[in-house]
Every structure is written in structure tokens, then in C-alpha cells.
Amino acid sequence: MYICNCNGINQRQVQAALEAGAARYKEVLAYHGCMPQCGKCQAEIEEALSSRKAVKTVSLERE
Numbered sequence: 324m325y326i327c328n329c330n331g332i333n334q335r336q337v338q339a340a341l342e343a344g345a346a347r348y349k350e351v352l353a354y355h356g357c358m359p360q361c362g363k364c365q366a367e368i369e370e371a372l373s374s375r376k377a378v379k380t381v382s383l384e385r386e
Contacts, residue, residue, distance in 0.1 A: 326367050327352070329360035337368055341375045348372070 325333050332355055340354035348368050352359060359365070 326371075327357070327360075327364035329364070330355065330357035332357065332364070337371050341371060346372065 325331065326337050330352060332352070336355055337351055340351040343354060345351045345354050348365050349359060351368050351372075
């Protein structure tokens with residue numbers, strides 16, 4: 324499923340950017356050599372970022 328139609332970035336590509344260390348909306352796009360266009364994808368990418376941070380926090384608390 325495409326997350327960013329303007330840049331052709333799908334859900335797997337967003338996850339790849341997050342796994343590579345992207346921590347902000349623009350970093351996810353930059354990882355794929357893209358820049359923000361219309362901004363409609365920002366909320367969904369930021370949600371993925373928040374989910375990723377929550378998972379990291381939970382695993383750190385368990386150790």
C-alpha cells in the first residue's frame with residue numbers, strides 16, 4: 324500500500340527508513356531521495372514513527 328503517492332513510497336519503504344534510523348517525517352522521505360510534496364502522507368508517516376518509538380521504549384523497559 325502506498326503511503327506517499329507523490330513520491331511513490333509504500334509501507335515497506337517507510338519501515339526500511341525507520342529501521343535505518345530515520346526519526347522524523349522528512350528523514351523518511353530523504354532516505355529514499357525524496358522531498359515533501361503535498362504533505363498528505365505526513366500524518367501516516369508520523370504515526371509509524373510514534374509506533375516505532377513506543378516499541379523501542381517497551382523493549383528497553385523489559386531489559
